[in-house]
Amino acid sequence: GQQLNQSPQSMFIQEGEDVSMNCTSSSIFNTWLWYKQDPGEGPVLLIALYKAGELTSNGRLTAQFGITRKDSFLNISASIPSDVGIYFCAGLTTFGNEKLTFGTGTRLTIIP
Amino acid sequence: EPEVTQTPSHQVTQMGQEVILRCVPISNHLYFYWYRQILGQKVEFLVSFYNNEISEKSEIFDDQFSVERPDGSNFTLKIRSTKLEDSAMYFCASKPGQTYEQYFGPGTRLTVT
Numbered sequence: 001g002q003q004l005n006q007s008p009q010s011m012f013i014q015e016g017e018d019v020s021m022n023c024t025s026s027s028i029f030n031t032w033l034w035y036k037q038d039p040g041e042g043p044v045l046l047i048a049l050y051k052a053g054e055l056t057s058n059g060r061l062t063a064q065f066g067i068t069r070k071d072s073f074l075n076i077s078a079s080i081p082s083d084v085g086i087y088f089c090a091g092l093t094t095f096g097n098e099k100l101t102f103g104t105g106t107r108l109t110i111i112p
Numbered sequence: 113e114p115e116v117t118q119t120p121s122h123q124v125t126q127m128g129q130e131v132i133l134r135c136v137p138i139s140n141h142l143y144f145y146w147y148r149q150i151l152g153q154k155v156e157f158l159v160s161f162y163n164n165e166i167s168e169k170s171e172i173f174d175d176q177f178s179v180e181r182p183d184g185s186n187f188t189l190k191i192r193s194t195k196l197e198d199s200a201m202y203f204c205a206s207k208p209g210q211t212y213e214q215y216f217g218p219g220t221r222l223t224v225t
Contacts, residue, residue, distance in 0.1 A: 031212045033212070033213065033214070035216075040219075040221075041218055041219070042116075042118075042203050042216035042217050042218045042219045043155060043203070043216045044216070045213055045214070045215060045216075048212060048213050050212070088154065088155065090155075092212055098143060098145065098160035098162070098167055098168055099145075099157035099160060099168055099170070100145075100147075100155075100157060100214060101157070102154045102155040102156070103154065104154050105154055
């Protein structure tokens with residue numbers, strides 16, 4: 001089946017630092033979504049990407065849809081304590097194929 | 113802002129018992145989903161539902177699982193005879209037509225003893 005690998009698996013940063021994480025796949029996706037999950041909660045949608053090469057921002061978050069359609073990147077600028085959580089990428093192959101394939105997740109921890 | 117809601121937040125059941133997990137999707141959404149997440153792992157697709165029927169299901173969604181939209185608002189997942197390995201967080205999600213963006217509920221933690 002399709003696999004999405006995220007790196008790094010975990011990050012320990014100080015408040016105010018910028019964060020970069022990525023998601024790679026062996027197969028092509030036509031849509032990429034980025035979610036954040038807090039402990040014991042459901043995934044919350046952050047950003048949706050629809051076109052190869054697309055760069056989209058949502059506040060301090062910026063995500064890119066890789067040109068090959070096999071990867072995506074998420075950047076967080078000037079991290080704050082509420083950014084702590086697990087970030088998942090999720091891919092869709094075609095509209096009509098409804099299932100989201102989730103990545104392995106990147107756990108972000110902010111060191112005081 | 114409208115949200116997907118799920119009940120109960122935590123369900124404890126004994127192996128072999130039936131459980132029904134309930135979801136109220138966002139009201140104008142047309143597509144409904146169930147996913148599960150075993151502790152510490154990634155979220156996995158179970159089933160999608162549109163126009164009152166299953167549109168896709170995963171290998172996990174075997175004969176022990178069923179879904180139903182009994183009225184205009186609820187969407188349920190039934191596990192007929194629970195197994196220990198069914199212990200997980202179960203998430204309901206929904207989306208409107210013509211977009212790709214799925215919105216998730218807070219989840220039901222199912223513990224099978």
